[in-house]
Amino acid sequence: MEDKNRYRRMLKKENLRNTSHRQSILEALEASEEPVSAETLYLTLREKGISISISTVYRALDVLVEKDIVAKTDFTDNNKSLFEIKREEHRHHLVCVKCRKIIPVKECPFYEYAGELEERFGFSITGHKLEMYGYCQKCGGSPGKTGD
Amino acid sequence: MEDKNRYRRMLKKENLRNTSHRQSILEALEASEEPVSAETLYLTLREKGISISISTVYRALDVLVEKDIVAKTDFTDNNKSLFEIKREEHRHHLVCVKCRKIIPVKECPFYEYAGELEERFGFSITGHKLEMYGYCQKCGGSPGKTGD
DNA sequence: CTCCTTAATGCGACTGATTCGCATTTGCAT
DNA sequence: ATGCAAATGCGAATCAGTCGCATTAAGGAG
Incomplete structure (x- = not known):
């Protein structure tokens, strides 16, 4: 192994x-x-x-x-x-607020945005987290409130 | 008032x-x-x-x-x-991992990215959270490990 | 303005996730 | 193989957050 x-x-x-x-x-x-x-x-x-x-x-x-x-x-x-x-690559997540399913997403479009913020705030960014919430395919039909 | x-x-x-x-x-x-x-x-x-x-x-x-x-x-x-x-506008945050200072950021570049993901995963995105970690101006000098 | 219904609150007990103390075990350098 | 520090197990402790129940107060009706 x-x-x-x-x-x-x-x-x-x-x-x-x-x-x-x-x-x-x-x-x-x-x-x-x-x-x-x-x-x-x-x-x-x-x-x-x-x-x-x-x-x-x-x-x-x-x-x-x-x-x-x-x-x-x-x-x-x-x-x-x-x-x-x-x-290797960090991940972001799509979190279904209804069934709590979590879908990992590999793409990350943030480097450019991050650089801009670093300059503006004199902040040195070492990492970030992005989570998106919503309804997965299965639950998509009825977006009733279920928490966030 | x-x-x-x-x-x-x-x-x-x-x-x-x-x-x-x-x-x-x-x-x-x-x-x-x-x-x-x-x-x-x-x-x-x-x-x-x-x-x-x-x-x-x-x-x-x-x-x-x-x-x-x-x-x-x-x-x-x-x-x-x-x-x-x-x-009014949702916010993201820059979180200093050293002094725990939190800087709110109003800009959000994600709508485009979100749309793409929605299509790909059949996921209906209703919200998202983005937090960035690093060292603020004051703490920026010595990025010693302090958590994430 | 007073009365009445019921939501909101305070208090203390409780829960459930996470941490800690300490005695025992185990990795690993020699 | 030996010794010591790190890792583990177990149960107790801690701590954020919740809950039950008796009391208070918002706000609509009269």
């Missing part, structure tokens, strides 16, 4: 021990197309037969976020934080 | 009673250039000598969000939700 070695290198580079739990967490995050909550991640791992505690999941996510390996999304699911592994 | 009447009308229109607490909350939100947490709002009001309980603040914010008078931002401050009054 070459991913295992990739993770080992990533962790090593950040002076983090290469534990089996961290490997599993990274694997699970990599496998997920959408951001997941700590709890979902925990349950996924348990289902795979991995014995891990929820606090370990939280702690691993914390340290991975700190080391910039994982991103904590800025939209939440029912007050639960969501996490996703940082991939 | 004409704002008072404006608020009264807004509340009435939504079948909400025009209570002094709601007036104070709307005033405080209007006065704030940045999104604030329920707790900050609560403390602000107490400082002004207004006797109010934290649950009233939460309940008022909830109902105002539901009625689309107030927006709950999708980025949080230390796990605390932030709220801002909806103004």
Whole structure:
């Protein structure tokens, strides 16, 4: 499994021990197309037969976020934080306000805009998040209020 | 005070009673250039000598969000939700990852991009949030890691 | 202006996500 | 193989946010 070695290198580079739990967490995050909550991640791992505690999941996510390996999304699911592994290209999301489906989008048209803002505000932009809300194809027909 | 009447009308229109607490909350939100947490709002009001309980603040914010008078931002401050009054034009934000300063930005270049995505994913976009992270002028000199 | 209905509020208990302390285990450098 | 610091598990603790219920007050009717 070459991913295992990739993770080992990533962790090593950040002076983090290469534990089996961290490997599993990274694997699970990599496998997920959408951001997941700590709890979902925990349950996924348990289902795979991995014995891990929820606090370990939280702690691993914390340290991975700190080391910039994982991103904590800025939209939440029912007050639960969501996490996703940082991939080559960063992603944005279309979030369905009705069924909560999340569609990742790879394109990002912001660099130009960002540059302009940096000049105007003397602000050095290091990252950004863009989330779009609305109704997915399935829910599109009846845009009744459902939160935002 | 004409704002008072404006608020009264807004509340009435939504079948909400025009209570002094709601007036104070709307005033405080209007006065704030940045999104604030329920707790900050609560403390602000107490400082002004207004006797109010934290649950009233939460309940008022909830109902105002539901009625689309107030927006709950999708980025949080230390796990605390932030709220801002909806103004004419929606806003984006530059968030300093070091000092946590938030600069509102009025421009929004996304309509075109949004249209393209809608077509591609059959998704009906009703809103979006864009937050940019980096270092403000004051903190710009030393971009040491501080979160994202 | 007073009365009445019911929404709004205060207070304290409660919930649910996340964090923390501490004893135990495990990675990994030597 | 050994030792030590980092990582983990478990349960307790914390903290934002919610809820139940008794009390207060908005605002329409008379």
